[in-house]
Amino acid sequence: GExxxxxxxxxxxxxxxxxxxxxxxxxxxSNYFPWYKQELGKRPQLIIDIRSNVGEKKDQRIAxxxxxxxKHFSLHITETQPEDSAVYFCAALSWGKLxxxxxxxxxxxx
Amino acid sequence: GAVVSQHPSWVICKSGTSVKIECRSLDFxxxxxxxxRQFPKQSLMLMATSNEGxxxxxxxxxxxxxxxxxxxxxxxxxxxxxxxxxxxxxxxxCSARDAGTSxxxxxxxxxxxxxxx
Numbered sequence: 001g002e003x004x005x006x007x008x009x010x011x012x013x014x015x016x017x018x019x020x021x022x023x024x025x026x027x028x029x030s031n032y033f034p035w036y037k038q039e040l041g042k043r044p045q046l047i048i049d050i051r052s053n054v055g056e057k058k059d060q061r062i063a064x065x066x067x068x069x070x071k072h073f074s075l076h077i078t079e080t081q082p083e084d085s086a087v088y089f090c091a092a093l094s095w096g097k098l099x100x101x102x103x104x105x106x107x108x109x110x
Numbered sequence: 111g112a113v114v115s116q117h118p119s120w121v122i123c124k125s126g127t128s129v130k131i132e133c134r135s136l137d138f139x140x141x142x143x144x145x146x147r148q149f150p151k152q153s154l155m156l157m158a159t160s161n162e163g164x165x166x167x168x169x170x171x172x173x174x175x176x177x178x179x180x181x182x183x184x185x186x187x188x189x190x191x192x193x194x195x196x197x198x199x200x201x202x203x204c205s206a207r208d209a210g211t212s213x214x215x216x217x218x219x220x221x222x223x224x225x226x227x
């Protein structure tokens with residue numbers, strides 16, 4: 001089955017700086033890669049996603065890149081703000097099921 | 111659009127009893143629903159996939175007789191934790207997919223915090 005690895009596990013950044021989270025996946029058949037933001041005790045919230053036929057996607061301060069050959073994808077958050085502090089999960093869709101990475105705790109300090 | 115609700119939002123039960131959690135798609139028909147479990151400071155782990163009108167498919171290591179899943183309609187799936195034990199205490203999250211709109215995106219419910227005493 002699919003295996004998704006996510007790094008780093010924690011990330012502390014100064015407000016205004018950029019944050020980058022990286023994930024790798026194992027199943028070359030995976031074709032959809034969403035990123036979720038989860039606040040404590042809340043549901044995962046989709047912040048951006050990318051399909052396998054696209055290399056990059058951007059939505060305001062958030063961007064995702066996908067390298068199918070290397071089987072890795074990354075989340076980039078620019079101009080970070082304190083409200084960006086949360087746990088971020090990457091995921092890969094394989095055979096109709098989402099496999100999640102272990103998560104990254106992002107802390108944005110003012 | 112694409113709202114998924116769960117009930118209850120939290121529940122406390124005694125060891126040995128059963129508890130039922132409901133997952134509803136409010137404004138779309140969910141051809142497939144998924145049940146996840148999330149322990150503190152851990153990731154979401156898929157427990158089972160349920161398709162309306164058919165038996166659920168459980169992930170390896172998940173006891174189907176302990177975690178009963180019923181997907182009787184296109185808007186409702188239930189998870190019953192039978193003979194609950196303290197180690198079953200967790201955050202249970204459902205998600206739903208509307209294959210008619212997108213074969214990819216899953217819409218998550220708000221989760222149910224289960225505490226077994």
